[in-house]
Amino acid sequence: MEHARHVFRAxxxxxxxxxxxxxxxxxxxxxxxxxxxxxxxANVAEQMSARTPAHRGPAACGTCHxxxxxxxxxxxxxxxxxxxxxGPLLAHVAADGRxxxxxxxxxxxxxxxxxRKVLGRPAAFPQVVLEEHVDGPLDAGACLACHDPHAxxx
Amino acid sequence: xxxxxxxxxxxxxxxxxxxxxxRAFLEDVLLLSGGAVVFLAGATAAAPAAAAExxxxxPPAAEGYQPWEHxxxxxxxxxxxxxxxxCVRACSAENHVPDGFFRTWVxxxxxxxxxxxxxxxxxxxxxxxxxxxxxxxxKSFFVPxxxxxxxxxxxxxxxxxxxxxxxxxxVVLVDGxxxxxxAYCVQACPFGSRFLSxxxxxxxxxxxxxxxxxxxxxxxxxxxCPTGARAFGDLRREGDPVRHAIEHDRVAVLQxxxxxxxxxxxxxxxxxxx
Ligand code: SF4
Ligand code: SF4
Numbered sequence: 290m291e292h293a294r295h296v297f298r299a300x301x302x303x304x305x306x307x308x309x310x311x312x313x314x315x316x317x318x319x320x321x322x323x324x325x326x327x328x329x330x331a332n333v334a335e336q337m338s339a340r341t342p343a344h345r346g347p348a349a350c351g352t353c354h355x356x357x358x359x360x361x362x363x364x365x366x367x368x369x370x371x372x373x374x375x376g377p378l379l380a381h382v383a384a385d386g387r388x389x390x391x392x393x394x395x396x397x398x399x400x401x402x403x404x405r406k407v408l409g410r411p412a413a414f415p416q417v418v419l420e421e422h423v424d425g426p427l428d429a430g431a432c433l434a435c436h437d438p439h440a441x442x443x
Numbered sequence: 444x445x446x447x448x449x450x451x452x453x454x455x456x457x458x459x460x461x462x463x464x465x466r467a468f469l470e471d472v473l474l475l476s477g478g479a480v481v482f483l484a485g486a487t488a489a490a491p492a493a494a495a496e497x498x499x500x501x502p503p504a505a506e507g508y509q510p511w512e513h514x515x516x517x518x519x520x521x522x523x524x525x526x527x528x529x530c531v532r533a534c535s536a537e538n539h540v541p542d543g544f545f546r547t548w549v550x551x552x553x554x555x556x557x558x559x560x561x562x563x564x565x566x567x568x569x570x571x572x573x574x575x576x577x578x579x580x581x582k583s584f585f586v587p588x589x590x591x592x593x594x595x596x597x598x599x600x601x602x603x604x605x606x607x608x609x610x611x612x613x614v615v616l617v618d619g620x621x622x623x624x625x626a627y628c629v630q631a632c633p634f635g636s637r638f639l640s641x642x643x644x645x646x647x648x649x650x651x652x653x654x655x656x657x658x659x660x661x662x663x664x665x666x667x668c669p670t671g672a673r674a675f676g677d678l679r680r681e682g683d684p685v686r687h688a689i690e691h692d693r694v695a696v697l698q699x700x701x702x703x704x705x706x707x708x709x710x711x712x713x714x715x716x717x
Contacts (some may be wrong), residue, residue: 328608332618336650337508337657343537344663369669373529377536377663402570403527403669409551409571409583410525414670 341384343377346370350378357439364440374399374438395429400438415443508657513612514678515651517592517662517707518685518694521716524585524672526551530664531568537652537663544638546649547589547664554715555581586716587673589664590615590636590649591697591705598628598637607646613678613706614653619645633701651675 321330350371351358361367372378374394381391397419406416423431436442526549534540534547549567551574553560558578564571567585592615599607599615606621607628617628617637622645629637629646637648652662656675660666665675676685688694688710695712696705709716 322605325611326608327605329605329618329621332608332616332620333510333610335620336616336653339654340538342652342655342658342660342663344533344660344666346660346666366669368671370529370667372533373527373667373669377533380536402529403525405570405573407526407571408553408574408576408580409585411522411584414525 341379343379344370344372345378346372350375360440364437365443366439366441395433397423397427397429397431400432400436510611512679515592515613515656515706516676516678516685516689517589517651518674518676518688518710519587519707520672520674520710521584521586521713522672522711523670524549524587525670526567526571526585527669528567528570529667529669530587530673531566533663533667534649535568537655538650540647541641544640544647546636546647547587550586550588551583552586552713552715553580553583554713555579559715582713584713585672586709586712587664588634588636588697589707590632590651591634591703591707592649592651594704594706596703597631597633597701601627601631603627610653614651614656615648616650616653617646617648619643619647622646633698633703634705 319329319331322328324330347358347361347370354371357371361369361371375381375391380389382388401419403414404416406418410416419427425431432438528549531545531548535545538546540546543565545566545568547566548563549571550561550563551567551571553574553576555576555578558576560574560576560580562571562574571585592609592613594609594613596607596609596615599609603625604621604623606618606623607615608618609615624639624644624646626639626646629639632648637646639645640647652660652664655662661675662673665673674685674688676683678686678689680686689708692710694708694710696708697712698705698717
């Protein structure tokens with residue numbers, strides 16, 4: 290009888306330990322962990338909805354600015370997304386429909402990012418040495434005085 | 444929508460009502476000494492946690508997106524890149540990348556018989572300035588870079604908590620909630636693609652805009668690139684132009700000797716590029 294009690298006690302300790310380990314493990318390991326590999330599967334869905342896409346492409350801009358879109362499509366900047374110069378659409382039209390002024394950068398620095406002659410650019414790409422190309426100060430609007438950014442001609 | 448947080452961690456909206464963070468719990472556990480106390484904490488904390496976990500498997504925002512039906516791949520044509528940096532700016536705006544860190548960046552290679560120069564001022568975000576090199580430059584070009592979404596990733600292998608993983612559609616992601624910020628993966632990546640965010644203190648990197656591609660959009664960098672230097676495609680789709688290029692054109696990957704099996708392919712890559 291005495292021995293049986295000892296065995297029972299030992300078994301109880303083991304059982305409590307196992308239960309403890311089980312409960313702790315159940316808390317530490319999220320339910321979707323290991324479903325498709327050693328990671329938390331629920332995170333895949335979380336990553337899908339992590340944020341609202343900010344860039345929507347020229348077609349989306351065209352729903353309101355149809356003329357600009359058409360002008361752009363006919364010119365040398367037909368492959369240049371509106372959002373390169375004006376920023377992501379979501380910053381202009383928020384998810385709730387609120388409209389704020391988009392960025393309009395008239396400085397030659399904006400044009401220079403693509404068209405300034407620097408080492409590295411493919412030779413066939415249209416580029417200029419700004420200081421030689423522009424007669425006068427490189428103020429805002431210096432490029433736009435001659436070139437229409439939406440449908441530029443050389 | 445929760446646009447401020449750069450990762451879908453604790454404040455992730457109604458879908459993740461996590462009561463007690465895993466990190467917070469671990470900290471608690473470290474404070475308490477003795478196994479019995481741990482068990483008690485585990486037992487009392489288990490009930491609310493279990494209730495919260497159930498809601499965590501919320502339906503995906505991209506309704507009907509099946510990861511098993513896609514295998515994404517990226518194609519870069521360095522010969523087309525003009526180094527405008529539009530991609531870097533778009534990425535930073537799309538993903539709220541902290542200043543001074545980059546999920547994608549552009550490098551400029553200038554080489555000659557007597558030397559090579561590589562520069563990437565501010566990741567190429569503001570474009571590239573004129574450059575003078577001390578040797579006779581015979582060729583120069585730009586190379587856009589980002590996480591290669593390797594198939595055999597050192598970064599996933601070293602993660603001690605299973606926070607880094609690869610999805611069935613071939614995208615390497617970081618679970619911001621599991622990540623403990625040890626930065627092992629940052630060191631393990633041979634391409635320098637990862638960084639520890641100063642805001643979340645977790646590892647971050649290019650996700651190929653997972654929130655976009657699962658909605659049928661292209662990654663932001665591909666969306667804005669004016670020259671088509673960047674392309675994104677699905678290897679599981681018949682007639683996909685990127686798949687066709689990878690199958691039929693001369694493509695290379697970065698650092699192939701490391702055998703990480705990158706899924707960013709480069710057309711006509713120069714041997715100088717590391
Ligand atoms: S490029 Fe680096 S971070 Fe990306 S999958 Fe490969 S090893 Fe990991
Ligand atoms: S947007 Fe395209 S052309 Fe401009 S730097 Fe990026 S990859 Fe190169």
